[in-house]
Amino acid sequence: MAVTTATRPAISVSGLRKTFGDKVVLDGIDLMVTEGTVFSLLGPNGAGKTTMVRILSTLVPADAGSIRVAGHDLTKEPDGVRAAIGVTGQFSAVDNLLTGEENLKLMADLHHLGRTEGRRRIAQLVDRFDLGEMARKPASVYSGGMRRRLDLAMTLVGDPRLIFLDEPTTGLDPRSRHAMWQIIRGLVAEGVTVFLTTQYLDEADQLADRIALLDHGRLVIEGTPDELKRRIPGGHILLRFADPTALHTAARTLTVAQRDDVALTLQIPSDGDVRSLRAVLDRLDDAHVEVDQLSIHTPDLDDVFFAFTGTPASAAAGHDNTEGHR
Known part of the structure; x- marks a missing residue:
């Protein structure tokens, strides 16, 4: 950007x-x-x-x-x-009937560029856009x-x-x-x-x-x-644990989490910023709970x-x- x-x-x-x-x-x-x-x-x-x-x-x-x-x-x-x-x-x-250079020359003429200036500009653009030898071939190919x-x-x-x-x-x-x-x-x-x-x-x-x-x-x-x-809700941190004991302890520590006992995961609402992630991990660390896997899910432009x-x-x-x- x-x-x-x-x-x-x-x-x-x-x-x-x-x-x-x-x-x-x-x-x-x-x-x-x-x-x-x-x-x-x-x-x-x-x-x-x-x-x-x-x-x-x-x-x-x-x-x-x-x-x-x-x-x-x-x-x-x-x-x-x-x-x-x-x-x-x-x-x-x-224009398919013209080469790349001829298409560029046509535009140079439309912009009333002089012959020297037009050639200079065309050469710059051929190089910048990596047209190379293809610039001398018909655009149809x-x-x-x-x-x-x-x-x-x-x-x-x-x-x-x-x-x-x-x-x-x-x-x-x-x-x-x-x-x-x-x-x-x-x-x-x-x-x-x-x-x-x-x-x-x-x-x-x-x-x-x-x-x-x-x-x-x-x-x-x-x-x-x-x-x-x-502006879109639904962002969250997803934590996966190695066993039910760790999951249970983490769930008691993070009371706002959504718990899945089958997948051994907790889902905590979050906008994905570093501060909220650090706060979650600090609380788990204080409770002596190890996280097996962690992923952050944030809304995208599709949402x-x-x-x-x-x-x-x-x-x-x-x-x-x-x-x-x-």
């Missing part, structure tokens, strides 16, 4: 509202994204995540609300916003992971300070996902702000400084990953997702094509 001392907003939104026909997609959204951080927007399919990205990146107009992106008023200065941002969507913008790396490299040709990543690792194998995570961390370390939507909750947990959960067009909760997980949307996280996997084409 990125560590930053920046306090200036890269994105500030107040009262954002968007409808399509009689369907309210975004209903009074307020949020702020700090420069040099990763902000992750989560939510079930159809919650409005892609619509939010499309509005913030000037692709779709909002119906109401005050929005500033990269220091520019979204309504009054859309060109200023576009010049400051990069967007990598759910669906790759790579690229693996999924390499294709996504090229897609993000194309986004970076214009050197944006704010990047929208809309489900950037969907469909990638674990190795390719982790490679993309490293790239994102590197960008943030350089001061780039990342607005990330993802269906992978572990991805948000790994990358995001702050997370907002969107459901039925409203933000239902926001905070750091740890803050959100602490947060389910608690605040009523939707199992697994049901949110995959694309929402309806939302994606708005």
Whole structure:
């Protein structure tokens, strides 16, 4: 996770509202994204995540609300916003008929980079994204992971300070996902702000400084990953003992524990912090009780997702094509 001392907003939104026909997609959204951080927007399919990205990146107009992106008023200065941002969507913008270098050159031309500057920038990106000799081959032969790396490299040709990543690792194998995570961390370390939507909750947990959960067009909760997980009950310390005598003594010592005589375990409510764990072990040590096995169980973002949307996280996997084409 990125560590930053920046306090200036890269994105500030107040009262954002968007409808399509009689369907309210975004209903009074307020949020702020700090420069040099990763902000992750989560939510079930159809919650409005892609619509939010499309509005913030000037692709779709909002119906109401005050929005500033990269220091520019979204309504009054859309060109200023576009010049400051990069967007990598759910669906790759790579041209299969062109080589990786030709795709990058196309973006350099669109950004009006001079020939020398364009070549320099392309060489940097080919090296940074480990495209190597594949950069001279048609994109049609690229693996999924390499294709996504090229897609993000194309986004970076214009050197944006704010990047929208809309489900950037969907469909990638674990190795390719982790490679993309490293790239994102590197960008943030350089001061780039990342607005990330993802269906992978572990991805948000790994990358995001702050997370907002969107459901039925409203933000239902926001905070750091740890803050959100602490909102969910059910954390506990599980102690396993070698024999019934040790279990019995421990149960008398730890009166709040839930006892399982068959499994020889005690379950003690805990948020997993070091202080509460130390207190439990100190009490057992004073009672001369040895613990055979110990494990700590804390709520994860799946639990947060389910608690605040009523939707199992697994049901949110995959694309929402309806939302994606708005």
